[in-house]
Amino acid sequence: MLIKIAKPGDLHESEVTPESVYLSRRRFMGGLAGIGAGLAFAGNTKASEQRPDYNDVPQSDAPDWFKAKRDAAEWQAVVPSDPAQDKTAPYADASGYNNFFEFGTGKSDPARKAGTLVTEPWSVVIDGEVNNGGRFALEDIATPSQFEERIYRLRCVEAWSMVIPWLGISLADVIQRAEPTSKAKYVRFETLVDPDQMPGQRSSFALIDWPYVEGLRLDEAMHPLSFLALGMYGRELPNQNGAPLRLVVPWKYGFKSIKSIVRISLVEEQPLNSWQQIAANEYGFYANVNPDVDHPRWSQATERRLPNSLFNTNIIDTRMFNGYADEVASLYSGMDLRVNY
């Protein structure tokens, strides 16, 4: 029996872009040019080839394909417009203080417990209303796209926020390659379910009905700001931040940015996301950052920009669409955002 072992340099069959996709991608990029100009408002888009100095950030052993893509990344492709206020959080804070309920309810639980998550090998099922679905190795999803660094504000629904430099690829790119059919209206995302790896899923008191599910309208998902992160701070994602693949939608509350994605489905009906399932009066489908619509349990008018201290709580006004209104407000024209919260 002949067993063919691929050499590391060999081209995977899945890396070869079918011509139809290639062409539609060009059309798509052309269509984006207009929005791309709008993206400049998100900040000075001064992409650089120089990797920023992340010397304090602990490095770990990323796969070779990740390193190759990273080394060719476009650094600081999107940066905050007000760098004085939007200072990047220290890596220790962004990786040590977050919610990932699969690993517990405390803010430091993910960092303490996510070591059990196995991220290699990792594959993602792309299915539903697509012509080019299937199960894809993470490498095959990521490598056809240009890696970019985007420094986004992340606003948690709990009224705190951090500025985080993500490294990854455009979500639109991935969706486009899957070739959505005309029936596709929404994108539904799913996190891994594996109670052996994820202690939070073993709790019999969990309110979340696993898997964690999130969703976007197709036009939201295709927006140039919507991002699939594979890394942050110039390295691959640490497990607790949703390794190896997570969503980042900067104008929505953080819980929309689903972590450790194993499935992306293009669907016709609006998906029911996990938090909506638990408390529909508190968490809507859209979950756009909106200082005028309070969460029933706390105000959304301000946020605590982290890290803060006892003497400087760093409370700042929350901005509409988390400060990305120029880019995304048109997605919601004519909608009552008090009803569609």
Added chain:
Amino acid sequence: MSMPAYIFTLWRASVFVAALVPLAWWGWQVANNMAGPEPGRYLLLNIGLGALWLLLFTLSLTPLTKLTRWKGFNLIRRQLGLWTLAYAVLHLTCYVLFILGLDWARLGSEIVNRPYIIVGMLALLGLTALGATSNRWAMRKLGKRWKTLHKASYLILALVLLHFLWVVRADMQEWFVYALVGALLMCLRIPPVSRTLPKLRQRLKQSA
């Protein structure tokens, strides 16, 4: 069992120190950057949970006395009650300073609009009333009504648990454990149940 008086003095002093230790520990952690990127919230949550522990300790003193007849438990009741109040006041102080950033207008609107804040404030008011009437003068003045008034501590426990329940987001386990302990302590004060405690003591004694 009779013990020399200095034992009880020592006992009360150790309880006082033990109640101070967590505050010192959290303060030390904050001072040494060990409390994470949001130290104010770290203090808020820990002190709030500490207040609940103290309230549960305070309410366990009567059943423990019935079970053991050791008078040391009675001697620390007022102290633990006042510590509960102190922690609760610190908890509110953290909220006003670190979450609201001393924005008094927002404090007003939060008290009116957020059920969990309303319930927390009611619990604090209750603790304040009990703290204010915990001195000898008030005990004499109130007479029999004092006991009735101080049974409100169980109502306060229920309010605190509700306050806690309303901040739970993703998993009920931690809350459930506290609620179970709280419910047990409440059950132990139901007359038929509480009457069994001295009997249980007899039985334990015989079997010993």
